[in-house]
Amino acid sequence: MADRPGPVGVVYLDVNGLKDINDQRGHAVGDKVLVECARQMREAFEQADYYRIGGDEFVILCYGVDRAAFDRRVQALRRCFAANPRCKAAIGAQWNARFTDLQQTIARADAMMYEDKKAFYRQHPTSNRYRHHSDEVIRLSDPAVLQEEIRQQRFVVYLQPKVSSSDRAAVGAEALIRYQPRAGSLILPGNFLPLLEESQTISQLDFYVFEYACSQIKEWVGQGKQALPVSVNFSRCSLSQPDFVARLSELCVKYGVDKKYLGIELTETARESDGVDLKALIHELRQAGFTVSIDDFGTEYANLSLLSTIEFDVLKLDKSLVDDVAHNAKARTVVETIVGICKKMDIQVVAEGIETEEQLAVLRACGVELAQGFLFSKPIPIGEYEKKYL
Ligand code: C2E
Ligand code: MG
């Protein structure tokens, strides 16, 4: 690896579950997976140097390529792996304008690969994707299949009410997607979202849910029902879609829906590799008239600096904090303090995942005014929601 002038792109790739494959299906199958991996890498990166640096780890060095071209190839590589049921990998990528910082660039690509891997295992705490992803879910990594399944209305939007913690009156709802490949089977998002995120096809679904929410609100308003706001979750990967905010605004215009009825839920994660400037994007969304919530606050990525650097409307306290609050005095202090900070900053707090009266009582004592959880209602089909809450 002699010094070269110009930029370098580094891909760090770690095969998912190779050890399991070797243990359960034998080394011959494991070897085939490695060969397949190498083939996919060569397909996405024709002109590059490839290194196998560990049993299941590879590094690709791509010289003299500009950032946009490099990013395109990385996306192609991710799509390749997502669409291939036989071999899966965690991928980290880093581009640098100067070849001289190569070791540092590789280290950063490695760190991103690790985040990718962790994100995957967070969603599948006890096992790997081979055992969990059924064939019917794996098919969805093909954008054409996903689009067809959406068109066939096999994705169903459920609503979970958000209520006032004092009188339990509904103040709005969160849209939560489910996949129904056939009658009698309802697949929860934890089983297909990671795959759609990895194959970068999730935004199709996010926009679909948003459009669906717009059409529902239009219907409620048209029928003279009391329309309550609906918030929609967006993955990080959707946020990097071109003209993201403009597209949402256009959908509101198309359905004649006031933006005050629509909330956007985003998570703040440590994965900054997607190049989204979260602060600027949230500013743009709020300027346009949308309400922005930060979801899952209190999970391992919760970041207090968020509160001082980004202006947003709603903070959603994650279920993990809520679970602790009734029996752990420290968790209670944390919640009380966060609520206090949010009040000063004019941020509303919603506690998520409330299951018991005891949790509700403590959260109310901490000053939490909005609540969501099975104690009030599970996510339910729209028809049921209309009957109960509108
Ligand atoms: P989230 O946005 O934090 O949504 C709350 C999740 O907690 C939902 O899980 C909900 O069913 C569950 N939940 C609510 N109350 C309780 C409770 O009291 N106890 C327990 N055990 N669980 C409760 P769900 O529907 O499985 O969704 C999981 C995650 O998938 C969501 O977490 C959200 O991050 C993501 N998601 C759902 N729909 C969409 C979507 O349309 N687009 C995107 N990008 N992500 C989505
Ligand atoms: Mg949410």
Ligand code: MG
């Ligand atoms: Mg949440």
